Amino acid sequence: IALTPLAAFAQQPLPRIESANGKHLLMVDGEPFLMLGAQANNSSNYPAVLPQVWPMMERLHANTLEIPIAWEQFEPEEGRFDYSYLEALVEGARERNKRLVLLWFATWKNTGPSYAPLWVKTDIERFPRMRTAEGNAHYALSPHARSTLEADKRAFVELMRWLRDNDPQRTVIMVQPENEVGVYGQKRDHSAEAEKLFAGPIPAGLARHTGKSGSWREAFGPLADSAFNSWYTARYIDEIAAAGQEVLDLPMYANAALSDPFSPPGEGGGASGGPDMPVIDIWKAAAPHIDFVAPDIYMRDQQQVAEVMRLYARPDNALMIPEIGNAADYARFWWTALGHGAIGFAPFGMDDTGYSNYPLGAKELDEDTVEAFAAKYRLFAPMAGAWARVAARSPTWGAAKPSDGSSQSQRMGRWTAHVEYGEWQFGDRDSPWLKSDPHPTEGQPVGGAVFVQTGPDEFLVAGSNARVHLGLAEAAPGQSSAMLRVEEGTLAEDGSFVMRRVWNGDQTDHGLNFTSQPVLLKVTMGSYQ
Ligand code: N0T
Structure with a gap:
């Protein structure tokens, strides 16, 4: 009898991204x-600190921890x-x-490096920094230095080799080579x-x-310097x-320090050369081994966030949010992300080391802040x-509450999905007796919902702090519609719905009202004449 090594039994298939019909599955x-997901703070990458990381993963009901491993x-x-x-x-x-x-x-x-x-940082000859236009040393390492690339690559391959030999379970599901690459202060290297x-x-x-074609300037105009740095980075x-993938073929991605999605390309801030929105196509051409590029979201404006997600969710690019601020108001963008088919989401700075990156994230990672994310993950x-x-x-x-609190809607097949905010669970905010008692979420940046159309007249809906309606997009004269059945429940592994109870009466007469504790509903619509 031939003996198969134990590891061969334990070996799980490699994680990978499957793409079909413009959508993606991890x-x-x-x-x-x-x-x-949740990402730990920057300096939590030491064995002695991990005990301050794990409890937060439990509190969040996260299934994945993103955490650094430093070359140093x-x-x-x-x-x-x-x-x-x-x-x-x-x-x-x-x-x-x-x-x-x-x-x-x-x-x-x-x-930055x-x-x-230390042996890299201090050897400027072998590991050259970018040069400024005046010929001075800039802080960033140059992407044009073969010696730096070889040294980084050698260490990275060793990391992947260790994973290959020590992680047959695929505990590590993805790797992010580098972090928020590119350069600030200038658009590219000016070395000879x-x-x-x-x-x-x-x-x-x-x-x-x-x-x-042609020169960088001819091809990319005002974006030429950024395009150049993007290509070489x-x-x-x-x-x-x-x-690394030759050793162990895990999904790999690159994260971006973003510019403003609404400003002219190259003028909205962000790191020049990173996989920012105006240069996604350049990254796609230059880095076929990078499975996707991903936005680090530190904007709190709903319209900006929705636009960023829209631009990264492409048939050739799975949407994953490797970082989003950990203040409570960012949590509602979970719904937007799911609406764009996100394969992952991770608030940044989630551990008990007590560090806060405010104004990007939360001032303090208190109970309510953690709960804003945990409620969704639960x-x-x-x-x-x-x-x-x-x-x-x-x-x-998916929808998340905009700054003016106005409602949003989206056509889905013959239906229109509506999301409203600031309603009590009964009645209407404009009614005389509720006008004087606004809902506590009014003016607060909370709330959102996501819809999955599972059939022509059937939807899965989940949300928080929002009221949801579905109606005919174009009702024929005399045509009416109704919610035929609303079930609350969960999904079995195969995706089928498992009912807990039926919502009816007060629970459906005033729209479908989601509180701060999200639930999953299956809604069956019908129309009659
Ligand atoms: C992030 C994090 C960490 C609209 C900041 C964000 C993480 C890195 N950088 O806490 O350092 O490692 O990826 C940069 C955001 C720039 C400001 C954007 C204002």
């Missing part, structure tokens, strides 16, 4: 997976690797039945080598992919990702994979 253990801790001296943090991290995750997304903080972390080992490249024509691969990261945790499965094969739409 597959983990061969099944659809919705990442109810993994390769403190060139060629000597330290696996102790990885061991503690992966073991801790397995004990608690959590998955991991590893963030490789190396050549670029928020564009602070997480690179960069200047020479910038003076030449755009690379053939980019020309083929974009249909553009993305090529650099693609080479690292490809080398509903989705038991049905996360099933939700992903159903959402990937049906039309979806």
Whole structure:
């Protein structure tokens, strides 16, 4: 009898992203997976701190922890690797039945080299910084330095090798090589080598992919310098990702420090060269090994957030939100993300180390703040994979309360979905007896809902702090519609609905009213003449 090594039995299929009909599914253990994520603070990547991280994952009902692994801790001296943090991290995750997304903080972390080992930071000859237009050293490492790329790649491949040999369970489901890449303060490197490249024509691969030609300036106009830095930064990261995937083929992505989606390309802030909205196509052409590019959301304006999500959710790009501010008002964008078919979502700074990145996130990670996210994850945790499965094969739409609190609607087949805010669960806010007693959420940035159209007249609806209606988009003369049946429940693993109770009477006469504790409803509509 031939003996099969134990590891072969334990080995799970590799996580991967499946795309069909313009939609995406993250597959983990061969099944659809919705990442109810949370990201730890930047310096929580040490074994001694993990005990302050895990309890927060439990409180949130998160199924995935995103956490850094720093080049400086993994390769403190060139060629000597330290696996102790990885061991503690992966073991801790397995004990608690959590998955991991590893963030490789190396050549670029928020564009700077602070997480690179000392031996990199101090050897400016071998690991050159970008040059300013005046020829001075800029803070960021240059993407044009082969020596830096080779050193980063070698460490990254060692990381992937460790995962290949020590993680047959696929506790680590995705890897983010680098973090918020690009550069601030200038648009690109001005070293002699960069200047020479910038003076030449755009690379053939980019020309083929974009249909553009000529010089960078001719092809990209005012965006030329950013386009240039995007191409070379993305090529650099693609080479690292490809080398890593050759060892262990995990999904990999790049996150973006965003510009304002409504300002002219190149003028809205953000890091120049990162996978920001105006250069997504360049990243797609340059980095085929990067499965998707992803927005780090630190905007609180509903219209900006919705626009960002719309622009990243593409047939060739799965929407994943690797970071979103952890203040309570960001939690409502969970509904927008699901409406765009997001495969994952992760508030940033979720641990008990007491650090706050206000004004980006919460001033204090108090009970109410955690609950704003936990309430959503609590509903989705038991049905996360099933939700992903159903959402990937049906039309979806999500809404979050805008700053003026006005209602939103969206056509879905022959129906229009409506979402309103600031209503009590009974009656109408404009009625004489409620006018003087506005709902406590009025003026507050909470509320939202998501719809999945599972049949011509059938919807799954979930939401929080919102009132939902469905009506005929175009009623024929004399035609009326009604909710025939509203069930509250959850999803079984195969995506089928499991009923807990039927909503009727007060629970349906005044629309479908979601409180701060989200529920899942299955709504069957009908029309009559
Ligand atoms: C994020 C985080 C962490 C509209 C900030 C956000 C994380 C990094 N950077 O706490 O450092 O590692 O990815 C940059 C947001 C810029 C301001 C946007 C204002």
